[in-house]
Amino acid sequence: MRKATVAIVGRPNVGKSTIFNRLVGERVSIVEDVPGVTRDRIYAEVEWLSTSFNLIDTGGIEISDEPMLQKIKNQAEIAIDEADVIIFIVNGRDGITAQDEEVAKILYKSNKPTVLAVNKVDNVEMRELLYEFYALGFGEPFPISGTHGLGLGDLLDEVVHHFPEIEEIEKDEDTIYFSLIGRPNVGKSSLVNAILNEDRVIVSDMEGTTRDAIDTFIHKDDQDFVIIDTAGIRKKGKVYESTEKYSVLRALRAIERSDVVLVVLDADTGIREQDKTIAGYAHDAGKGIVIVVNKWDTVETSETAMKEFELTVREQFPFLDYAPIIFLSAKTKKRLQRLTPIVKLVSESHSKRVPTNVLNDIIMDAMAMNPTPTVKGNRLKVLYVTQVGVKPPTFVLFVNDPEIVHFSFKRFIENRIREAFGFTGTPIHIIARRRA
Numbered sequence: 001m002r003k004a005t006v007a008i009v010g011r012p013n014v015g016k017s018t019i020f021n022r023l024v025g026e027r028v029s030i031v032e033d034v035p036g037v038t039r040d041r042i043y044a045e046v047e048w049l050s051t052s053f054n055l056i057d058t059g060g061i062e063i064s065d066e067p068m069l070q071k072i073k074n075q076a077e078i079a080i081d082e083a084d085v086i087i088f089i090v091n092g093r094d095g096i097t098a099q100d101e102e103v104a105k106i107l108y109k110s111n112k113p114t115v116l117a118v119n120k121v122d123n124v125e126m127r128e129l130l131y132e133f134y135a136l137g138f139g140e141p142f143p144i145s146g147t148h149g150l151g152l153g154d155l156l157d158e159v160v161h162h163f164p165e166i167e168e169i170e171k172d173e174d175t176i177y178f179s180l181i182g183r184p185n186v187g188k189s190s191l192v193n194a195i196l197n198e199d200r201v202i203v204s205d206m207e208g209t210t211r212d213a214i215d216t217f218i219h220k221d222d223q224d225f226v227i228i229d230t231a232g233i234r235k236k237g238k239v240y241e242s243t244e245k246y247s248v249l250r251a252l253r254a255i256e257r258s259d260v261v262l263v264v265l266d267a268d269t270g271i272r273e274q275d276k277t278i279a280g281y282a283h284d285a286g287k288g289i290v291i292v293v294n295k296w297d298t299v300e301t302s303e304t305a306m307k308e309f310e311l312t313v314r315e316q317f318p319f320l321d322y323a324p325i326i327f328l329s330a331k332t333k334k335r336l337q338r339l340t341p342i343v344k345l346v347s348e349s350h351s352k353r354v355p356t357n358v359l360n361d362i363i364m365d366a367m368a369m370n371p372t373p374t375v376k377g378n379r380l381k382v383l384y385v386t387q388v389g390v391k392p393p394t395f396v397l398f399v400n401d402p403e404i405v406h407f408s409f410k411r412f413i414e415n416r417i418r419e420a421f422g423f424t425g426t427p428i429h430i431i432a433r434r435r436a
């Protein structure tokens with residue numbers, strides 16, 4: 001099911017990022033665990049009671065070379081475009097400022113459900129600060145304190161109350177959903193167009209186009225695919241459309257609904273930090289991944305060029321060592337024909353189940369050949385392994401003591417599983433549990 005999205009808006013220094021971090025809690029540091037990825041803390045998943053939703057801190061979307069007021073307005077517009085509900089934050093100690101009024105005007109016109117939060121109300125005595133904020137026209141203001149964590153429960157109750165009924169788009173299990181993500185200008189739209197114009201691809205419009213993306217149904221080699229195209233519906237001309245942080249947001253929406261994600265790189269400009277951030281999100285989401293090096297026509301052909309680029313990709317994206325790499329050109333269509341077969345292969349890995357007896361034979365053999373680690377005199381014993389899920393393939397190791405299962409041991413098990421069964425292009429999750 002699509003999750004609701006909530007955006008935080010407000011002028012600088014009202015406490016947006018403080019509140020974002022509070023609401024997100026520990027999740028942010030988990031996300032940053034992936035080696036080689038630096039993260040912008042602008043987007044995260046939040047759990048509140050039985051609901052989970054996506055939270056955006058629009059304050060983190062820097063649009064350079066813009067006067068402050070224009071920046072604030074752009075951020076409010078992004079919130080309106082992206083969010084189901086908006087949290088509008090003001091500073092209780094400053095009263096209503098001219099910038100608050102500007103933001104209010106934009107939000108008011110949009111008719112998006114907006115909850116007004118008055119921050120820096122650090123104690124009960126300060127509650128009388130609230131009253132003047134009724135004048136902004138968003139109904140009852142909610143007093144909160146980001147630094148003290150006060151009032152956030154009531155605020156979230158109100159936010160959740162405004163969530164729309166989110167229509168479920170029927171997903172056909174046999175259809176492979178994929179998307180292309182990447183920085184602006186790497187060639188995502190060109191690639192989508194090239195795929196749609198390919199030989200032997202039958203394209204048909206389908207129901208299910210959403211606010212975030214255009215879905216196109218294609219049929220090729222006896223397989224149904226849906227391309228989720230977020231790049232194609234960019235509203236050309238808006239200043240923030242070309243910013244990298246905004247492209248991350250767009251990518252996140254596409255990733256959520258995909259089985260397989262094509263991480264598009266630009267052979268012409270090379271690899272940038274933002275490529276890693278975007279790819280890291282796809283990895284975290286547990287999706288099948290193909291690395292697509294586009295604009296290969298711009299590279300001098302030599303015996304070693306491809307090998308060298310591949311080496312660089314492997315160095316720069318150590319967390320995607322399972323993802324196949326394809327070098328192609330949307331312009332010349334070189335190797336384009338190979339793309340959908342790879343997507344299909346990765347999708348099959350992503351949903352593959354392996355037989356428990358074979359799995360156990362392989363792991364037990366591997367353990368017999370390699371003594372298990374001992375931690376504080378306690379030797380790790382693996383008693384049983386079983387696959388508990390797909391998309392991504394997830395395995396549970398039943399062990400004598402889960403505390404002594406370290407990352408390197410999980411990696412060892414993962415490698416044995418990959419050697420035996422393939423799993424090209426999909427992350428594998430391994431969970432250790434105590435044998436009851």
Ligand code: GDP
Pocket residue numbers: 010011012013014015016017018019059119120121122144145146147148
């Ligand atoms: P942003 O620019 O809107 O993201 O604001 P920040 O989250 O960076 O906060 C700006 C300043 O206000 C920082 O110095 C915070 O420590 C402070 N601040 C944030 N929330 C509160 C609060 O609830 N009470 C008080 N007293 N200070 C706060």
Ligand code: GDP
Pocket residue numbers: 182183184185186187188189190191231294295296297298328329330331332
């Ligand atoms: P997007 O922002 O990722 O959707 O990128 P676009 O598809 O809009 O492409 C950005 C620019 O790169 C355009 O000028 C394209 O013509 C160009 N481009 C896209 N693919 C290729 C390619 O394979 N080779 C070359 N030389 N240029 C390309």
